[in-house]
Amino acid sequence: MIYVYDGSFFGYLSAVFDAWHDGLQHTEDICCDGAGDLFGRQQYVPADGVKAKRILDGLQAQCGGKTCHFLYYAFLAEQPQREMKLLQYIRQAFRLKGEFLHHLSEPAVWEVRQWARKTGNERHKLLGLARFQELKGGMLYCPLAPTCCVVPVMAPHFVKRLGSEEWVIHDRRRRIGVYYDRREAVLVDIPKVLQRVDVSEQEEEFAALWKQYYRTIAIADRRNDPLRRQFMPKKYWPYIIEVRDGENSR
């Protein structure tokens, strides 16, 4: 049997739940919508919060909260064949229970941990590198194109920090975003990508001040481009206003 889900984390957990219920020996694959082949026996599993919660609660009670954290973050890393590898991880966790987290020497567990690390690292890096622009009307807008799907896990940080602002963090690669209206943050689809954004009057001026600050703060005698690139990979540069235009990339 091939289980098909909608691509969300809860959808995936619902598929795992059904697969488990039907007996794992019958599970050939779990895959995302549209990726399945035509010939296998397919079953579409809609995302179901109750099923997902059963699995997460079980993991948390038996193996500790960290196990759930690693599972979620590893899922967000969007690695190839994540579905079956994560299924293996979940099985392993329920088998070993409390001592599961110490089993670092097992390759499957280790790989999942590495994926989770990848997501966690990118999240942390982007918490610093994300840049908001003030739009006409005062809303803050932050476009990004992260490698892992980190926008949903970045949002709580900014809810705490910019609690009295209205803002959007936009993942342009996945066409999703988080919108915050001063009360709660919601995950939204953003199907159409605007090429130009309408920024407020003082936006350009503050951006210019910041770019000037960025240029002066560097000590010319200590210039070290490889070191900078190591910390701030070029893939993020298009969204970082102080390096975007290339005036510092010489």
Add this chain to the structure above:
Amino acid sequence: MKWDVMQKKLTILSDAAKYDVSCSSSGSRRENKAGGIGNGAYGGICHTWSADGRCVSLLKILMTNYCIYDCAYCVNRRSHETERAMLSPEEIAELTVEFYRRNYIEGLFLSSGVYRSPDETTELLIRTAKTLREEKNFNGYIHMKGIPGTDPRLIRELGKYVDRMSVNIELPSSAGLKLLAPQKTKENILLPMREIRSGIAERKENRKASRKAPAFVPAGQTTQLIIGATPDSDRTILRLSEALYKQVELKRVYYSAYVPAMTGPNLPALTQPPLLREHRLYQADWLLRYYQFSADEILTDAEPDFDLHLDPKACWALRHPEIFPVEINKASYHMLLRVPGIGVTSARRICAARRSAWLSYDTLRRLGIVLKRAKYFITCRGRFYGESDRPDYIRSRLLDAEQAGRYEPMDLFAGVNS
């Protein structure tokens, strides 16, 4: 806001502040308030990296570069002809909040030249901090300088609003101070430092009585030392740092390779800043803070300066062949930390992983241990994987590895002046 005037002031005052190396935003859990902006991230967040590869997490500027002092090494000294500027507390507060909203920065790092008198300067710093906290309802990170020679009461007042304070020692010995910064003395540097320390200690006491006791410099205090402007040995510097950590309970000591921005009769004629020496000092500083080393272990009377070719931990290991190799499945956490190629993270992972399995050599690689360094100092299930345990042989192999690696010593200078 007058943008062109602001642009100019910002350029002058950030240019004058760039030689201060500290820019961390860690150590504070300050929470946001209703209707306010900002909070502290305990681990700190870097927001950008400048062209020299240094992380920028705070808006680091001087309030003013007017200064009544005449320290030989400083670009802002009174006798140096340079453009001067000053920002008002309101201007600084607005700039900070607007930058913060756009997520450019984690907060403010405000330093200043000594304007008219240390007390007057500190009063202006207090006004800035107060404006930010009370008018702008800003709860992000604020780091401010303690100006040497300030009245302790003012230091106390400032401490109520900021997350971190630092009083820069700059020159690691009294002789150096006398020569290069004649208006500063050891006493007027240590006085504000001690005041901050006792403020922090009192706050800790009060917190025991009530969780709501007002904050006082929650992220602790730091200082900075300039390396290479005076003839002090690395050992003198490292022992000073150790004393500062133990006796004044500093959070961090920063080291700044002396950049010859100024010339003067008492200053050394350097062509390039001693970056590698600075790097070794930072490595040794980490050994003091996280690896349970003492300064006397790292540098001895016989060798008071760092070996520039090899890092201090490897040097220590090579001086102590009687201890190595250690068995990875049995060695204590303390001992694992002393193995070159094993850091805090991998030592913890080893301790966690060996609870469930007897570790093999292959597993070690996966746990993040740098085997090309560690293999000469460990055994795994009783087996030694280095070719030889003779210190001179290991030394040459480690040097080869360092040459081949990305962090070869000359790499640090690559791109300088090019």
